[in-house]
Amino acid sequence: MAQTSATASDELAIGLSSFGLVEEVAERARYEQDWSGDHVGRARAVARPRSTAEVQEVVRRCAAMHVPVIPQGGHTGLVGGGTPADSGREVVVSLERMNRIRGIDAAGFSMVAEAGCILAAVQDAARAHDLYFPLSLSAEGSCQIGGNIATNAGGINVLRYGMTRELVLGLEVVLPDGRLFEGLGGLRKDNTGYDLKQLFIGAEGTLGIVTAASLKLHPRPTQVETALLGLPSLTSAVELFAQARRDMGDLLSAFELMPRACIELALEVATDLHDPFDPAPVYILLEAATGGLIELRPILERFLERAVEAGHVLDGVVAASTAQARDFWRLREGLIEAQVRRGRHLRTDVSIPISVIPAFIERTEAALLASAPDCLPLAYGHLGDGNIHLNVVPPKGMVPERIDGFLQHCEAIVFAEIDRLGGSISAEHGIGTKKRAAFLARKPALQLDLMRRIKQALDPDDLMNPGRILEPAMPEGSS
Ligand SMILES: Cc1cc2nc3c(=O)[nH]c(=O)nc-3n(C[C@H](O)[C@H](O)[C@H](O)COP(=O)(O)OP(=O)(O)OC[C@H]3O[C@@H](n4cnc5c(N)ncnc54)[C@H](O)[C@@H]3O)c2cc1C
Incomplete structure (x- = not known):
């Protein structure tokens, strides 16, 4: 027989039972951890309302009993924002049944x-x-x-x-x-x-x-062109981006950077794919798209001719079919899966001015390798937005007890370089609980003051996702 959770005897949970309450312990585990498995907690209850009125009722009942609420979507956030703390005090409100x-x-x-x-x-x-x-x-x-x-x-x-x-x-x-x-x-x-x-x-x-x-x-774009290009250096990637913006204007929709180490890692998981041309130090996955009456292919071809002449591009392939374009993107996606397969690793999501990306990557990787010669730094991302993931896979065989300390050490190295260049420690993923200390240490006092006042005005009892982004009103671990 399936095990029912402790919430069965909880007065609040009983009150929430008509709002899609998850009763079984095994099923509840899914809502108590995130995609990465890095953040795992314990919820007092998990409710899955079906309508806006039901969400309002769940929130009202929790507020009446002074119980914090954690809104939860698809669990793919990477900073611990939607996972309950391990206090067992918080009620998860999953939106999964509001899907119309x-x-x-x-x-x-x-x-x-x-x-x-x-x-x-x-x-x-x-x-x-x-x-x-x-x-x-x-x-x-x-x-x-x-x-x-x-x-x-x-x-x-x-x-x-x-x-x-x-x-x-x-x-x-x-x-x-x-x-x-x-x-x-x-x-x-x-x-x-x-x-x-x-x-x-x-x-x-x-x-x-x-x-x-x-x-x-x-x-809807009716013409999409995807190209995988091999480049001599990171500097050429920045120069190529500037040329692509000038030559193709707003037709350019993606410009993804993947140095050679990333391609090698991606090929470990995408085993049916092969190197598309002779290895190059740096790769760019570029996409341009348009609808209407614009003819895209000749524009892309002229841009590529000029890029090769300028020495920005060594080699490359323009996808001949949707399937080939998909394979190029599988390299980008395989890179993420390959890192997951290597176990716990540092994930960062930083942004800096585009022109300093080469210096940022080279300096940070050198500092990481000087500190741990056997680690694997991987710098890739949305170059056109100045958004780089400078991730670090720990040296093979590192004992699990050392990994936490190692990842913190590597993060400090990456963030020190970001501070030096006036960048942001979180371009896309946000703050959650994971980056809170680093965020609070860096944000100007006036901005923090305004954020705390806004939070206080809307949520005076600190019941909506407490401790995410800003420090909680009630010390963590207290109940
Ligand atoms: C493989 C992978 C690739 C990714 N790539 C990118 C990327 O390229 N760009 C990018 O920006 N992010 C990326 N992410 C991060 C993640 O996908 C995004 O942050 C995503 O927007 C989170 O959505 P979610 O529904 O999974 O939210 P969750 O993880 O469930 O929650 C994230 C945060 O939002 C809050 N929340 C969720 N739903 C609601 C709601 N309805 N109302 C109020 N608050 C809510 C939660 O409390 C939590 O703080 C990636 C993640 C993975 C795993």
Whole structure:
């Protein structure tokens, strides 16, 4: 017989039982840890409301008993924001059953989707109307649009379409006291006072639970060209980007950097793929896309001719089919899976001015290797956004007890270089609990003061995702 959880005797949990309460311990584990397995906690209860009214009721009941609430999407956030702490005090509110597309306005290029819609389902719904929702990231089969909004997710198309913030026209949000912020109007222009929806985008669930969003759609690109290029150096990658921006303007939609070590790692998991040409020190995965009457292929070809003449590109392949383009992207995705297979490793997500990317990568890798010659630094990412993941795989055979300390040491090296260059320690993934100390140590005092006042104004009892981004009102570990 399935084991039922301790919540069976909990007065609050009994009150939540008609809101999709997860009763079985084994099933609950799924909501108590994230995708990476790095963050694992214990929830007092897990509720899965089906409607905005149900979310309001769950939040009200928790607030009445002074119980903190953790909004949860697809568990793919990488900074511990949506995982309960191990105190067992917090109630997880999963949005997974709020997964309806409420409507699509094809003439107005917009859609209203509930927060629990998987990102890939939002993309599919747009495509079914010959439209395009451009937010795209490797986790798109699992992450939810509510989680994307809460983290202001970026991904591969930021270069052209911006971060999630640029794709949101309106929001519906349940506030920490259960009231409803109704802002789904979806106007493109509305200069009537403060744009309050912006507060909830990127707030990582600390100011309220997003229940639905009005999203901006775009014309569906009918021509997409994908090229994998081999380059002599990191400096040529920056020069090639500048040339691509000038030659192709807004047709350029992705410009991903992968040094050789990343390709080798990706080929370890994508075993049916092969090196597409003679190995090069640096690779760029480039995509350009358009619809309408523009003819894309000749523009790409002229750009590539000029890039080879200038010495920015050594070799390359333009995908001849959708399947080949998909294989190029599988290299990018395989790289992530290959790191996961190597076990615990440092994941960073930093941003710096594009022009200093080569110096940043070279200096940081040199410092890491000087400190631990057998570690594997991997620097790749959305070069066109100045967003690099400088990750570190610990030396093979490192005893598990040493790994935590090693990863902290490596992170300090990466962040020191970021501070020197005036960059950000979190370009896309956010702060959550994982980066909180580093964030609080760096953010200017005035900005922290304003953030704490906003949090206090909306959530005076600190019940909405406490301890994420800002320090909790109640010390951690107390109950
Ligand atoms: C393989 C992989 C690749 C990734 N690539 C990228 C990338 O390219 N770009 C990028 O930006 N991120 C990336 N991420 C990080 C992650 O996918 C994004 O942060 C994503 O937006 C999180 O969505 P989620 O639904 O999984 O949210 P969760 O992980 O469930 O939650 C994330 C945060 O949002 C809050 N939250 C979730 N839903 C709501 C809601 N409805 N209302 C209020 N708060 C809510 C949670 O409390 C938590 O603080 C990647 C992650 C993985 C695993």
